[in-house]
Amino acid sequence: MPVVDVHPDELRQLTGHDDKSDQEFKDDLFALGLEFEGETEDGAFQLEFGPDRLDRLSVEGVARSLRYQYGDARGVYVPKTNDPDFTFVVDEDVPEERPYVTGAVIRGVDLDEDALDSLIQLQEKLHATMGRKRAKGAIGIHDLTMIKGEVLREDTSGNSITYTGVDPQGDTFVPLDGDREMTPAEVLDEHQTGQKYADLVGEYDRYPAIYDELGLFSFPPVINGRRTEVSTESRELLVELTGTDQWTIDRMCNIVCYALDARGATIEEVEVEYPDRTAVRPDFEVDTKSVPHERIETMLGVDFEAREVVDLFERSGLDADVNVDDARDDAADQSDTVYEVSIPPYRVDILHPLDLVDDVGRAYGFNELEPRYPNVGTVGGRHERSRLEDAARASLVGLGFEDMLNFHMTSEAEVHDRMNVEAGSDYLGGGDPARITGPYSEDYTILRTWALPSLAMVLENNTHRAYPQDLAEIGLVAERDDSVNTRVRERRHVAAVLARHDATFEDAKGRLQALCRDFGVELETPATTHPSFIDGRVAGVRIDGDDVGVVGELHPRVLVEHDLELPVAAFEFNLDALR
């Protein structure tokens, strides 16, 4: 979940609530769903929240939410914008993998250190979330005064910049934190930031690039050029975003513009000229959705009057129109009331009218609701499989076994090599395991094919503990099996080991017999071979005529492999046999 650093002093300044204590802010923020996780060295709150309200990824957005919560602001707010002066021309050479661009011009900015830090943080946080680590959308912010716009056409006075594609070995520029001219390919090879994001564009024939009259100045989504670097001295900014989805970058752009507007800047539109169409950005269009009054009441379990609901919407930064003329009359029947709710363009989380009901609930205060136990009767019960497993576990514990719980993930070395079993053999445990694609650790590469190897590992890790060690486990084992719908055959196995100085076949079989007696099934143990066990001291477990497992004395080779210095008798079989 995203974490945003917000300094309480800045919150006081931006909300105008100078008198709020740190603790009051923390409580108010918790009510908004922002959890206080800790403090930075300079006293900023580290706030964690769900990745829905991405407009709160900066102190400006958090302050805006607080102002609504405090009732200082109401309803939808849309910043005023000036008409476009700049044009973003999208060239036909733009890489087809990253065709979209948007942006804005920002004038009259006065960035102190805190505001600049906040802007950079917002940019990074948006990259990490909506931008999907810049793959889906990336933001570049530039000092506008360092950009020399080209005159677009003779008949216009406008300035333009061009979003296009560049040959990886083509034009050069000095990247941020760089000290020399580099080609885009060199940036990916040699520059620290370039290396980090190389995978995003490495496969492209032409790399995304933005030009002004002076040449290449930005290499999205990797890095900006040093020429247009933003500082506290910057008074005018150019914001550009490129990505794989227009809606996504437009919304990211809106969140940035709202934050700068909160700092007193003026937003100026830009024209985006695609080969086949033209658009004006940023897109501050207000969306609407219809929310029935009844849905709000049933979802929250509270009876509302229409004017209360409208008030709650406005306190959430939304506007609501009511479809019924007399709906605001307290006595009115609200069964047909529907709210036409306006949604400001920085909200990226409203997919469905339900999301607006949630806003009403938050504004009302969910913790104000009186809990009630739902008045519906149902009959509870355990699943047959889990009842069987518990019954078998109770029998094993009664026989003196310590009940173990091991991981289902392990390695082929553990289930095969170290147990002396050849992979792909017909022996119990020898089956083809379900392998993890690109495993992260060599200890966890497959699902275990049988359970005895896990118990052998527990014995191996407890040789310093008192004997006898009688251990049992009932748990999942799995094999790859393409005839199963999910391609993995999952079974529950019963496995047990008796590690004692005088352990013999009979110790294992005796307990197996007792277990089978508990479940009223018939046990036979025909002689067999299994490479994990000593020949002549191993038998198949045949229950009610089905071959379901193996019982015997573990082979010395297996014991020595696990650093065990005493005999171990063991059995393992399919739990379903006890049904």
Add this chain to the structure above:
Amino acid sequence: MRLPESQVAVLNAASATDEQTIDSLADETGLKPETVTQAAFELRDEGYVAVSEEERVEYDLTDEGREYVEDGLPEVRLYRAAVEAGATEDAVGMGQVIGASGLGGPEVDIALANFGRKGYGQIESGQLSADADADAEDDPESVVLTALEAGEAVVDEGVLEQLVSRNLVERHEQTVRSVTLTEAGVTLLMEGVEAAETVDRLTPEMLTSGEWEDVEFTEYNVEADAPEVNGGKTHILRQTADRVKDVLVGMGFQEMEGPHADADFWINDCLFMPQDHPARTHWDRFALDVPPIEDVPEDLVDRVEDAHRNGVGDDGDGYHSPWSEDFARAIALRGHTTSLSMRYLSGHEVGDLEPPQRYFSVEKVYRNDTLDPTHLLEFYQIEGWVMAEDLSVRDLMGTFEEFYAQFGITDIQFKPHYNPYTEPSFELFGRHPETGELIEIGNSGMFRDEVLEPLGVECDVMAWGLALERLLMLMYGFDDIRDVHGTMSDIELLRETEVLR
């Protein structure tokens, strides 16, 4: 009167006038000293004898001391050889005397050191001279050693100390107990006592023959520790799971069951998780190297894809994210058991469900988290949901308050939260019953229309989940889950772990 055999023997042997030690009573009765001691204490407790205690010091020869009784002290042997070699007249070469004495090894140093100390002569520049007046044959240390060997009493404390420091004698302190008959004891004897047979173990023969009626059972030291016994025990995490299942079944929940390896379709797509959601990237899940799922209900796939792309309802919007059926069909280990909820809600597990319904599971899930004391790659998730007409957030709150109250967690707070699959969503916080701290105890919400509509569910469903391990740690004070779950488990810790109640 009947008394145990040993007590009768001690009574008969004891005297009212002379103290007798335990050892002498043992000699006289032919019983072991410890048996006599026990009998004496038992008689004393009845008032028949008095037992007095005296601390005694005894000296025993060490092996070395016994050797010297036999061979003579090394310095005495050296003196004899020196006299023989004429060292009482003129100094003789040391090597010659030692050679003649037959001393060897460490004995030589011992001899030389004590030779000087006792004034038997002098050693200068390798020449040894002996004092003709020395009385080595009556050496006091020799005399005492010989007396101790013969069991005679020795009173010369100085010489004894010297011998202790030479490690030829060991000093022991011992409590010597002596027994005398009391008046009650004398009276009892005059009235006559008979010996009752005492037995160590009750045998089947005694029971069948009736002999048990005439025997006394020897008393055990019932306060002493018995040898360790390790019985079997249900794993602590299983016990916790059983406790949770008990509570949920009691609240009317049915248990779900389903595959650990499943299609992403059931694990994520049905849950309205966009395919480019960070939790669906390679790093967070365990994809399996197997072919895609063979069969998913095609009409359901279409509806789920439509929900992702276009949303549901007149005013619904979809995600601005890519969606592909291939990705949905890929098999992975489930990252949550909500995949089971999806299977059940879809009607493909146990048939179409009519409200009301309550379902739960306490099953394993797999996540590539950072390993730490509270996180493993595999853990148990408690998952539950309630399906009914017109459920509200208040019903959700009431259900969870009831559930957590069963574990002593009260004062539940609901923090508004975001999940892609529920709205409204809440993180649940509660007061730790011991520390009073506000702690996160679960995640919950009402399933979104985008989840329910494609599944064909036309009423409300509220759901919640939390890690079983978290409950174990909070309620029962475990602090490192790695000690009990997995092949690194410590058997000793499991044996010592208290059971839940």
